[in-house]
Amino acid sequence: MQKAQVTLGIDIGGTNTVFGLIGEDGKQYYHNSVKTEADRDPELLFNKIYDHVNSFVENSEMDLLGIGVGAPNANYYTNKIENAVNLSWGTVNVVDILSKLFDTPAFITNDANAAALGEKQFGEAEGMEDFIEITLGTGLGSGIVVNGELVYGHDGFAGELGHIKVIENGRECGCGNRGCLETYASATGLVRTTLEFLSKFKSESELRDIPPNKLTSKKVYKYAQKGDKIAQQAFSETGRILGRALANFVAALSPEAIILYGGLANANDLIVGPVKEALEKNVMSTFKNKVDILISGLPEDKAAVMGTAGLAWHEIQKEN
């Protein structure tokens, strides 16, 4: 019997690290998670993962072809996680540790880039050579694919669409600048826009009963679905600012599609409609009605592992 060929995807978060084994067709053979313990030696984390995965692989006689890792501040070129805010590890060469431990090639990038490669391997971007994946989480991440390859830029740090400036002297951003896209188009951006609109408009809204530090994007979503005007307008505005910003990247890169992934993308029509409308309104006529706005095809609970395993599959396919 032929062994199943798989790659190992590892998504490192500040609290939990999830990992799993995925076949070339996207089939998931194994899934697990452990505490990251970001304040301890990272070798402990990787040894724990090795113990779990190795015993499974040996017992089930799988063929592990490679490892993909997604982590904050991870650099594809240097193979390192570099001073990530949520991990007190300083600079760690994760590829070096994992490829020795498992005796197989390993690759690393940030989670937004991994999401794009997962989408290309297993999701809505299958067969696409040019697309942009936007991750709408707490912040806004992006992975840009051009000519079938991820855009890492000359230093490995490309794809920071969350930190393009969209409003002059706009909202304060965690990066130190003002007016960055992610201060508007993200879960926290949506909450900030909701607060702005509660101050700007006089319409009645149950959101006025919630203290600002208890307001979440999920609550805004819930009230928007119930017909709350402020909540609905906040979604529209979020989509409008995102669509307008994306129009400029369509003119530059002419992608086949823009794919939305992550928490806010699940709001579906509340966000996709306004994104599409603002994109079409602002984009150069050459590109009108040519770019699809899609919702990610990766199942939410497996997406992080499929993205990172997708990175490994993408690299392995390049070599063959």
Add this chain to the structure above:
Amino acid sequence: MQKAQVTLGIDIGGTNTVFGLIGEDGKQYYHNSVKTEADRDPELLFNKIYDHVNSFVENSEMDLLGIGVGAPNANYYTNKIENAVNLSWGTVNVVDILSKLFDTPAFITNDANAAALGEKQFGEAEGMEDFIEITLGTGLGSGIVVNGELVYGHDGFAGELGHIKVIENGRECGCGNRGCLETYASATGLVRTTLEFLSKFKSESELRDIPPNKLTSKKVYKYAQKGDKIAQQAFSETGRILGRALANFVAALSPEAIILYGGLANANDLIVGPVKEALEKNVMSTFKNKVDILISGLPEDKAAVMGTAGLAWHEIQKEN
């Protein structure tokens, strides 16, 4: 004796078409130009070029390896010029005509993309895998190189940085939109900014003696050099708007350099300083002081032919 290996570069303009033979090291062996006669059958133009080039190549025993063509509305994927405003040709498959006529491979793209490939083969971008070439002519053209390849996008129309929207409800643009980058950052944009500043500021300026339809970017340059405040401020503003817009593309693509080419780029410090300042002010901290702003290394009188010949060299090197 070994024959010199060359490619033929052809740059088709509305009035004149220039062409020449260029070696892999950038050496120019031949240069000529003919009237485009854009209102007549394009085959006439290509036959004229063939007669000139073929007799030279035969007499000097050169080895013609390929042809690169630059033209308005030219599409790399379809091989066609498609309804270019300055050429009454409708849609023409230029690659088909030329590759049969010369019995050698031919490639086509627009002039801004060709400029980027000329820069990569023979100019300031030699050895760079990731850079952006901005052509500041009557309008603003751009060629984006990522992972060593030109970004054509999924339909061949990528690279339209001239038509990203930089000012909401801004200046009217020839493309039908408003606030496009090229309405500010180009020769005509500079003139429009000069007029705006003549209305906005009260400072004395000899530019007030020139009727608006006689005002040119060259005159603004001349007066800026003579110390005219309005002219100098117009250059600063042009650079500021360009640098601010480029900051967003640095965050997205992390290029090694941005290279300025064409008429306005010759104004050198008047434009490069403000571009650099605005870029650094607006860009995410990850990219600060990492991107070079360079002036094109292609000699102005040969640049169009070096760009198009560079396209052919780039394609030939890919195949080998």
